[in-house]
Amino acid sequence: MAAGLKAMARRRAPAPAAGPPASITAPKSDRANLLDLSGKHALIIGVANKRSIAWAIAQALSRSGVRIALTYPSARLEENVRELAASLDNPLVLPCDVAVDQQIVELGAAIDGEFGGLDFFVHGAAFARAEELDAPFSQTTREGFRIALDVSAYSFIALARAVRPLMQKRGGGSMLTLTYLGSERVFKNYNVMGVAKAALEASVRYLAAELGADNIRVNAISAGPIKTLAAMGISGFSSILGVYRERSPLGRNIDASEVADAAVFLLGPGGRAITAEVLMVDAGFHAVGLV
Numbered sequence: 001m002a003a004g005l006k007a008m009a010r011r012r013a014p015a016p017a018a019g020p021p022a023s024i025t026a027p028k029s030d031r032a033n034l035l036d037l038s039g040k041h042a043l044i045i046g047v048a049n050k051r052s053i054a055w056a057i058a059q060a061l062s063r064s065g066v067r068i069a070l071t072y073p074s075a076r077l078e079e080n081v082r083e084l085a086a087s088l089d090n091p092l093v094l095p096c097d098v099a100v101d102q103q104i105v106e107l108g109a110a111i112d113g114e115f116g117g118l119d120f121f122v123h124g125a126a127f128a129r130a131e132e133l134d135a136p137f138s139q140t141t142r143e144g145f146r147i148a149l150d151v152s153a154y155s156f157i158a159l160a161r162a163v164r165p166l167m168q169k170r171g172g173g174s175m176l177t178l179t180y181l182g183s184e185r186v187f188k189n190y191n192v193m194g195v196a197k198a199a200l201e202a203s204v205r206y207l208a209a210e211l212g213a214d215n216i217r218v219n220a221i222s223a224g225p226i227k228t229l230a231a232m233g234i235s236g237f238s239s240i241l242g243v244y245r246e247r248s249p250l251g252r253n254i255d256a257s258e259v260a261d262a263a264v265f266l267l268g269p270g271g272r273a274i275t276a277e278v279l280m281v282d283a284g285f286h287a288v289g290l291v
């Protein structure tokens with residue numbers, strides 16, 4: 001009994017007055033300033049053209065005062081990316097094929113040289129070979145599996161490792177990747193990409209657990225279907241759009257600017273207590289069974 005009371009007393013000991021470390025408390029700004037990210041720097045991977053979700057995020061961050069670095073994976077896409085970047089304020093444009101370790105290391109060094117650190121990292125790279133998406137799932141090849149998981153999931157880990165020291169210089173930062181509900185449920189023709197997204201979402205949790213000590217948050221946005229270059233590689237994509245319109249609670253599809261607004265919230269001070277999270281931005285489709 002006495003031992004039990006002692007244990008209770010120990011449990012009831014007053015909590016230390018300190019509260020959360022100063023570095024992760026809200027800035028003393030008022031709420032109107034939650035969207036003011038002036039002076040911050042972001043690396044955004046995954047802009048291919050003006051329909052890219054990553055491009056919508058780049059524009060939204062830029063409107064909030066963030067200086068942006070964009071990347072292109074190959075010479076074929078460089079001109080596109082440079083043209084888009086020209087509409088941003090003082091952008092940095094660098095090469096990075098996320099399947100090549102050396103390019104990731106060089107990207108980190110180039111960004112550090114120019115920005116002297118980094119506040120935000122947005123990962124919007126994904127790829128699977130057309131044949132893996134078209135064939136029945138059981139026909140997934142070893143090489144097709146490797147490529148999809150490498151580009152779409154492992155690259156987030158490798159890039160997180162490269163930008164971590166840059167975020168440490170700033171006393172913390174925020175990372176965000178883009179995923180899809182195909183990680184949890186079966187969608188026709190999504191196939192190996194669903195497996196890659198499951199690995200990506202698990203990586204978000206493991207990275208968040210490790211990088212929290214550096215005041216770095218790691219999250220994902222799971223977006224509803226949007227007509228982009230990557231999406232058009234999935235046969236029957238238009239019919240997926242129709243199903244979402246019909247069944248989602250909001251009765252409509254979403255657009256990239258809506259993902260971008262959620263991204264600015266999650267990356268910025270509004271999301272300061274959120275990490276290891278997969279935020280659904282899909283008009284509520286994920287919640288619906290049979291209604």
Ligand SMILES: NC(=O)c1ccc[n+]([C@@H]2O[C@H](COP(=O)([O-])OP(=O)(O)OC[C@H]3O[C@@H](n4cnc5c(N)ncnc54)[C@H](O)[C@@H]3O)[C@@H](O)[C@H]2O)c1
Pocket residue numbers: 045046047048049051052053054072073077096097098099123124125126127151178179180222223224225226227228229230231
């Ligand atoms: N469009 C959708 O319906 C939808 C829904 C949910 C999630 N997502 C995800 O959003 C992210 C962005 O896709 P999107 O729909 O904007 O299409 P997108 O085609 O515009 O973007 C995909 C990007 O991946 C890049 N990429 C592919 N291989 C690469 C490599 N080796 N190195 C560097 N970059 C590489 C491409 O260059 C492109 O910029 C992807 O992760 C995608 O899975 C898309």
